Amino acid sequence: MISFILNGDRKEVDANPDMPLLWLLRDELQMTGTKFGCGVASCGACTVHIDGVATRSCQTFVGDLDGAEVTTIEGVETPAAKAIQEAWVELQVPQCGYCQSGQIMSASALLTETPNPTDDDIDAAMDGNLCRCASYARIRSAIHRASEIMEA
Amino acid sequence: MLHNIQKRMPQVQATRRTFLKLSAGAMGGLLIGAAFPHRSVAQSAGAGDVLITPFVHVTPDNRVLVLSKHLDKGQGTATGLATLVADEMDAAAEQVDADFAPSNPELYANLAFGIQGTGGSTAMPNSWDQYRQAGATARAMLIGAAASEWGVSTDEISISKGVVLGAGNSATFGELATLASAQEPPAEVTLKTPEQWTFIGKSFPRVELPKKTQGSVGLFGIDKQTEDSLIAVTTRPPRFGATLASFDAAEALDMDGVQAVFEIPQGVAVVANNTWVAMQARDMLTLEWAEGSGEMRGTDALLEEFRALLDQPGNPTPSQGNAAAKLAEAEQVIEAEYVFPYLAHAPMEPLDMTVLYDGQAAEFWGGSQLQTVDHGTAASVLGLEMGQIAITTKWGGGSFGRRATGDSHLVAEAAMIGKAWLEAGNEARPIKLVYSREDDIKGGYYRPLTLHRVRAGLDADGNISGWEHRIVSQSIVSGTAFEQYLVKDGVDDTTVEGIHPSPYAIPDMALDVHHPQVGVPVLWWRSVGHTHTAYVMETMMDELATAAGRDPVEFRLAYLDGDPRTAGVLKLATDKAGATGADGTYRGIAVHKSFNSYVAEVADVRMRDDGTVKVEKVTCAVDCGVAINPDNIEAQVQGGLGYGLSAVLREEITMTDGEVDQFNYPDYTPLRISDMPEVEVHIVASTEAPTGIGEPGTPPIGPAVANAVFAATGQRIRELPMSKHGLA
Numbered sequence: 001m002i003s004f005i006l007n008g009d010r011k012e013v014d015a016n017p018d019m020p021l022l023w024l025l026r027d028e029l030q031m032t033g034t035k036f037g038c039g040v041a042s043c044g045a046c047t048v049h050i051d052g053v054a055t056r057s058c059q060t061f062v063g064d065l066d067g068a069e070v071t072t073i074e075g076v077e078t079p080a081a082k083a084i085q086e087a088w089v090e091l092q093v094p095q096c097g098y099c100q101s102g103q104i105m106s107a108s109a110l111l112t113e114t115p116n117p118t119d120d121d122i123d124a125a126m127d128g129n130l131c132r133c134a135s136y137a138r139i140r141s142a143i144h145r146a147s148e149i150m151e152a
Numbered sequence: 153m154l155h156n157i158q159k160r161m162p163q164v165q166a167t168r169r170t171f172l173k174l175s176a177g178a179m180g181g182l183l184i185g186a187a188f189p190h191r192s193v194a195q196s197a198g199a200g201d202v203l204i205t206p207f208v209h210v211t212p213d214n215r216v217l218v219l220s221k222h223l224d225k226g227q228g229t230a231t232g233l234a235t236l237v238a239d240e241m242d243a244a245a246e247q248v249d250a251d252f253a254p255s256n257p258e259l260y261a262n263l264a265f266g267i268q269g270t271g272g273s274t275a276m277p278n279s280w281d282q283y284r285q286a287g288a289t290a291r292a293m294l295i296g297a298a299a300s301e302w303g304v305s306t307d308e309i310s311i312s313k314g315v316v317l318g319a320g321n322s323a324t325f326g327e328l329a330t331l332a333s334a335q336e337p338p339a340e341v342t343l344k345t346p347e348q349w350t351f352i353g354k355s356f357p358r359v360e361l362p363k364k365t366q367g368s369v370g371l372f373g374i375d376k377q378t379e380d381s382l383i384a385v386t387t388r389p390p391r392f393g394a395t396l397a398s399f400d401a402a403e404a405l406d407m408d409g410v411q412a413v414f415e416i417p418q419g420v421a422v423v424a425n426n427t428w429v430a431m432q433a434r435d436m437l438t439l440e441w442a443e444g445s446g447e448m449r450g451t452d453a454l455l456e457e458f459r460a461l462l463d464q465p466g467n468p469t470p471s472q473g474n475a476a477a478k479l480a481e482a483e484q485v486i487e488a489e490y491v492f493p494y495l496a497h498a499p500m501e502p503l504d505m506t507v508l509y510d511g512q513a514a515e516f517w518g519g520s521q522l523q524t525v526d527h528g529t530a531a532s533v534l535g536l537e538m539g540q541i542a543i544t545t546k547w548g549g550g551s552f553g554r555r556a557t558g559d560s561h562l563v564a565e566a567a568m569i570g571k572a573w574l575e576a577g578n579e580a581r582p583i584k585l586v587y588s589r590e591d592d593i594k595g596g597y598y599r600p601l602t603l604h605r606v607r608a609g610l611d612a613d614g615n616i617s618g619w620e621h622r623i624v625s626q627s628i629v630s631g632t633a634f635e636q637y638l639v640k641d642g643v644d645d646t647t648v649e650g651i652h653p654s655p656y657a658i659p660d661m662a663l664d665v666h667h668p669q670v671g672v673p674v675l676w677w678r679s680v681g682h683t684h685t686a687y688v689m690e691t692m693m694d695e696l697a698t699a700a701g702r703d704p705v706e707f708r709l710a711y712l713d714g715d716p717r718t719a720g721v722l723k724l725a726t727d728k729a730g731a732t733g734a735d736g737t738y739r740g741i742a743v744h745k746s747f748n749s750y751v752a753e754v755a756d757v758r759m760r761d762d763g764t765v766k767v768e769k770v771t772c773a774v775d776c777g778v779a780i781n782p783d784n785i786e787a788q789v790q791g792g793l794g795y796g797l798s799a800v801l802r803e804e805i806t807m808t809d810g811e812v813d814q815f816n817y818p819d820y821t822p823l824r825i826s827d828m829p830e831v832e833v834h835i836v837a838s839t840e841a842p843t844g845i846g847e848p849g850t851p852p853i854g855p856a857v858a859n860a861v862f863a864a865t866g867q868r869i870r871e872l873p874m875s876k877h878g879l880a
Contacts, residue, residue, distance in 0.1 A: 016408075019428050020428060023426055023427055026377075027383070027425075027426035027427055027428070028426065030377065030379070032367070032369060032370075032374075032377065033366070033367020033368070033369055034367075035368075035374075035500075035501070035549075036374065036427070036586075037500055037501075037589065037817075038589040038816050038817045039431075039588060039589060039816075040589070040816050040817070040818065042816060042817035042818050043500070043589075043817050072367075073367040074366075074369075084365075085366065088365045089357075089361050089362055089365060092358060092783055092787065093361075093365075094226075094358075094361055094364040095226035095228070095787060095788075095791055096225055096499070096500065096501070096547075096548060096550040096551075097226065097360070097361075097363075097364030097368050097547070097549070098368070098372060098501040098549030099500045100364050100365060100368070122825065123825060123826040126825045127824045127826050128824075129825070130817060130822055130824065131500070131825075132498060132499055132500045132550045132795070132822060133226045133500075133550060133791045133794075133795070134790065134791045134792075134793075134794020134795055134797075134798065134823060134828060135787070135791060136824075136825040137790050137794075137829075137830065138787070138790070139825060140828070
């Protein structure tokens, strides 16, 4: 039995410790907000926060979760995440939207750590999140916009 | 993609015959004799919804739900269609929502195709009148309902922001919906004039975006799951077309959570309780492939064969003037050979399709892009009538052409799995077929490997003197239902579009084509043939201008007298970009017409110390007729050029002895944010009917960047991607 915090609630799960967190969330807990994109930590679609750090859930294993605090797109409520979500709608960032759960989790972790990021900070934090629609120009603008929203 | 069908298919109304011809081809000669399903169109919407027209529902909580006949895979079509309806209805913006129409080609055909389907940047053009008429019809029926309810003349009734007003009364759409649905639809409606538009041209916010910032719960096909649903994965052959000799599933079947393993025509399917188990179990299968089966040629062998074809005459397209004679008397001749690799679409949502089949009926859920072909294929595989099958279209997590397959291979595979599951004596359950990223990258349906050879001459005055052009590329539509519409005299239109025809009036030009047979499945990839034809035309025009000592814009304009819209965007983009880019940048330009839209792009690039290219800024001008949603046009041009830039910089699929060398995003490497340029989009004000915008942003970026690389380095890049030359 693995015990961890998921979106603020304690979870006790009886699952294969070798299973990636991604599949525990999606297939066992029916939480589909976290997306499968590549399975090899190369696209960022599956990004969640573990103890506040943006982490690829496809390469995080259930057996390593004991005591961890996991936050997914369904439960993220930090001021940074709220500002990011607001800016994402204001600047109409998503196109197909499939990567955007991961983009938002990465961007909100960035803003929590670095409330006023430079373009280089954005490149460094967001380069692991692929967007095949190439909504990148708006992602960049919206991170800056979210930073303003947080300051206001 | 598919755009050229409209040239040869009935423009106005889909006919049964059209569809039957198409589906007959799609299913290898099987004819569907059954009538189309007359499913309740309300079925796709919530309980209690009132249907006012097949395109417009009003929900009990007073929302206007617009049914999109087109798949929205990111290009904004659902919002675009909702905008047209909402404008004519005078709805309030906040009450407008969209969902997908069920599969029913009698009601929901793409008027450019004659079947239900999305592609070729046709969604808005073919729906422009239809959805405005639907909105105006709904409006008239609501007014009629109010008139009878209040006992007043319809002349006394108006609608403002979703509220029906007249003779001191007021009512919401929701309150009048039931009465309105009983009204006789008007025989004719008068559409608004442009001055009356409230939403068209004003960047209506996308209806689904709040959901897409909160996990997109329930939107995508891959998220379709219930407590009792199962996951299926299927083995893929190591080489295209390789046949399975034998397999051993003992170890896989021993795994906890594995429900079944069975052979289907596509491979060996594993059905399990969850995706991780299914994928692991698939890895445990022992598979023996028939020796020597399938496509054995690697990229090198194909290139050698394709190059040999460049030396032989191909199937000609209608020529202009006498290219050979003019080349013989030319002052100088430039000869260039181009190589474009196979490309994967690699949409972020891997392919998936959920099936529930109980022997009597079947339902499918997924990002269906050619619903009618998928529907017919499902009927054929399952031996059911069309009316026994429902297809629920889900939002697509990208497609770029990948979900529009003429052979409906995904639905066929899901149907086979549903059938095998039931025939093994199991109880019907929803089974979701999922592709891994490796299945996707290695799975074919690529933009074809394509070679071009051009010989173009210049006379003493620096004018073009003869242009001979040859292309070697697999046909995309050969062997599919679309062949009859898109292949003429042995030439696949999707191979030559952008050159034949070209907006440039080149007086002496000859183009011929070879379509070699290769066992690699190929498909339309965002902007299709324009992905390579624009590159060749626009780098060649640049090269000729340079050789002639002429300004590249002036040189192009000299051949664009007959095409003021192409000339217009070229001038607008170069004006807006200013005389030069930022210090230390080099400039390249390109202009291209595709899907009846016109886009020019000016790329300013910087060379990094390591010799790689960074595209700093792209200034674009776009003419796509009436700009229904300027903000979305900007987004599609940003994204479209980003998609094109991604391919030009680093994407290629190669094969060694028939086996695909790449496996996943670590080695099939799309553009990341650090490579994305700043993009400025200028939209030409126009009263022309709207044309597409999903694809036209893609073609010009490659040649614009290549021309900038030439300006920076003196190097002409004729083999893509640019990473082959140390540029990325």
